[in-house]
Every structure is written in structure tokens, then in C-alpha cells.
Amino acid sequence: MTYEFNPLKRIQTCSLFRICAVLVFVFSLINTSVFAQPHLERISKAERSDGLGYVVRYHLSAPVDSFTVIQPAPDLIQMELFADNIDTTGIQMFDQEGKIQEVRLYKLERSYGVDIYLDSDIYVKSKAYPDQNGSDILLALTKADPYEVDVFTQQFLAKTWYLGIDPEEALKIESIPLPQVDPDAEYNQVRDKLKFDTIVIDAGHGGHDPGNLGYRKRTKEKDVVLAIALKLGAYINEYLPDVNVIYTRDDDTFVELEERGRIANRSEADLFVSIHADGWTSSKVYGSSVFFLGLHRSDLSLEIMKEENQVFNTHGVIEDLTEEDLLIYELAHSGIISTSERIAYMVEDQLRNRAGRKSRGVKQMGLVVLYQASMPGILVETGFLTNPSEQRFLTSDYGQSIMASAIFRAIRDYKVEYEKTETFSSSN
Numbered sequence: 001m002t003y004e005f006n007p008l009k010r011i012q013t014c015s016l017f018r019i020c021a022v023l024v025f026v027f028s029l030i031n032t033s034v035f036a037q038p039h040l041e042r043i044s045k046a047e048r049s050d051g052l053g054y055v056v057r058y059h060l061s062a063p064v065d066s067f068t069v070i071q072p073a074p075d076l077i078q079m080e081l082f083a084d085n086i087d088t089t090g091i092q093m094f095d096q097e098g099k100i101q102e103v104r105l106y107k108l109e110r111s112y113g114v115d116i117y118l119d120s121d122i123y124v125k126s127k128a129y130p131d132q133n134g135s136d137i138l139l140a141l142t143k144a145d146p147y148e149v150d151v152f153t154q155q156f157l158a159k160t161w162y163l164g165i166d167p168e169e170a171l172k173i174e175s176i177p178l179p180q181v182d183p184d185a186e187y188n189q190v191r192d193k194l195k196f197d198t199i200v201i202d203a204g205h206g207g208h209d210p211g212n213l214g215y216r217k218r219t220k221e222k223d224v225v226l227a228i229a230l231k232l233g234a235y236i237n238e239y240l241p242d243v244n245v246i247y248t249r250d251d252d253t254f255v256e257l258e259e260r261g262r263i264a265n266r267s268e269a270d271l272f273v274s275i276h277a278d279g280w281t282s283s284k285v286y287g288s289s290v291f292f293l294g295l296h297r298s299d300l301s302l303e304i305m306k307e308e309n310q311v312f313n314t315h316g317v318i319e320d321l322t323e324e325d326l327l328i329y330e331l332a333h334s335g336i337i338s339t340s341e342r343i344a345y346m347v348e349d350q351l352r353n354r355a356g357r358k359s360r361g362v363k364q365m366g367l368v369v370l371y372q373a374s375m376p377g378i379l380v381e382t383g384f385l386t387n388p389s390e391q392r393f394l395t396s397d398y399g400q401s402i403m404a405s406a407i408f409r410a411i412r413d414y415k416v417e418y419e420k421t422e423t424f425s426s427s428n
């Protein structure tokens, strides 16, 4: 093994480090009261007397070890306060109205994360500094030209407030209750038909269809969902080796919607899982949703709907048709809706309670159903790529593992439940 010394690379790394250090605005405070546990009592906001912007004040009973501030989007400021234990009992917050739309707090292991979402009609540059007269931290928001703010914010990548979940650890389980082995071959044959042994994993979009492009067009939905789909498949192969995994695509190719449905039907799969990531016009919207399949039938053909790119919903209102909608029509089948709903709730529970994602809920697409599918199916909107923080999470290997492992656990639990029920009823 040889080591190559590259002075140019070293210089680049050094200056890059220096630039980062300056840009991230790290202020290490002199820790005057080492033993005092900082209590974050209040976050207040005031308009500046010079009319040039706002000041947000973090009222602290003792200094924190250090803090950082970044502004990864014109409307998102992220602060992190570092201290072994920051107490926020009874924290008071200013009324979240008038230019500052939302403040979200995240208690982390050794720090405290704060997301501040601004109204989109205000343009400010943020800078934080310690109050000279005490332990408070001040965040100055100075009005600036929109273009200047845009350029300023491009240097920052949003943080995602990791919850310290180990995706590999989360996959481990003590024991899977295995079905009893019956020596009677004929019975086994029947039982095998009732086994959950095939799953179709459908990564949305692909090839010339990138899906949504996320915040600042930094990513492509097709890449994010493929990565999550492949991880999910790998987890199933490793931890549920008796389940056959079929992908509608396992690389960057475009697959027609009809072909995705055909793959599912041909495989006689027990479950169809489609993976997508959301996009919205506002960067503030975030969270994951799980859809199960619709209820109502129609004589309209999928072709007509696709041509028109519109659809009548249950209220007879024409809506724009997304690829997700089409897929839901394709798969929906009234006989398996309750099963799809059950799985959707299991996935949502995992995403909310184990993966720590904000849940936007389980939704039924109560829309026109055209095709019947022979299996339950769900569609997971893993999160909003148009939210800078969620984009960072979903494009990271960590975030993709967390999402895949959450979906995996729900599928594993469903398989166990399914096989118990089916084996019981068939032996009756």
C-alpha cells in the first residue's frame, strides 16, 4: 500500500476547512459556569429599532458550550445549541406569526436543534452571537436583497436532526415465530400457497422520468426512491430469505405504469409496495404519507384518463392526475382494501414511532378505480425532497437505511400476522 502526498490537495482541504469554519459561524463561548445545566426558558422575537430586521433571543440560565447557525434556504434557519443537557422544561415561545412562521425544536443526545421557518415574502440574512451581558444567544435577521439572500443560502446544506437510530440495530429481532412444520406433505402444499413468499418492490419513476427534483433541483426523486427500494429488497433478502423479491426496476430505467402492474400480476405477489418521494411548491412542507388503495369503480379506461391527464374523484370533480394516482387506480381492488389499509397503518406506525418521521397520515385514495389487482398494495411517500432538511435526510445513506428498515419491519410484522391467520384458518 502506498501513500501519495499531494500538497495541492492538502492546501485545498485546509482552505476548504477554513471557509467552512467561517461560514458555519461557530462561536465557542467561554464557559463560565461549568457545572450549571443551561435552562432554555424562552425564545422571544423583537423587531429591530433600526427597522432593518428582527432579533430572536434564546433566554438561557447558563451558557451553552457552543452553538452554530446555518441558513440553508431563504426561509429556513437552523441553529444547534451544544451542551451536555439542555433543560427546556416549560419553555415559552413567542407567537409564531408575523414574518416567522414556525419554530420547531428537536431534543438531541448532546445538543438541541432549532428550525426557524420564515414567511416566504421576507428576505433576511441570519447571524448569531452571544449576548455580552449574560448567557443568552441572539440571532440577528438582517433584511437583504432577495438575490443576495439566495446566494448567501446556497453555501449551506440543511441539517437533519438525527435521532441516533441505528438502522442495522433496528432490523434485529429476538425471534420470528415460525410456522409449525407439518409432516403431511399435502397439507404443506396448501399451506405454502398461503405463505407470504413474494413481494414486488416498485421504485417510482426512472429513466427519462426523474420524478420531482427537490429543493434547488439538487436531487432526483427517481434516484432517492431506487436507493430506498434496493435497500428494502436487500433487508428482505437477508432477514426474510424465504421471500422472493421482485423489482419493477432495479436500475435507472423507465418502466411504463401498465408494465409495473403486469409485473405485479405475473408474479402472483402477496404485496406490492411502491416507493415515492413528495415535492411541493413550498419548502416548508415535510413528512411522510402512506396511501392504500381506492374504492370506487368506473367504466373510464386508464388510457382515456392518461390521455386527459385528469380524473374524476368521488365528488365528480376533475383533478389532475399524477403518476401516483394512476398507480393507485391500477392496483385498487375493493376485496383487498382492508388488507392494504392494515399494512399501510403498520408502515405508518413504523415511520412515526420507530423512524421518528413526521407522519402526514394514512390516506385512502377515494378515487375512481379502473383496474383490479390481485394483491394488496401500498404507496409510501417517504418525505418531501422540496424541504431542504428532509432532502438531506432522504439523500443520505443513513436516511435511506432508516426509511427502508422502517418499511421492512412493517412488512416483516405483516408476514408473521398473515401466516398465522392463514395457517389457522386453513387447518380449520
Ligand SMILES: [Zn+2]
Residues within 6 Å of the ligand: 204, 205, 211, 212, 221, 276, 277, 323, 324
Ligand atoms: Zn413520485
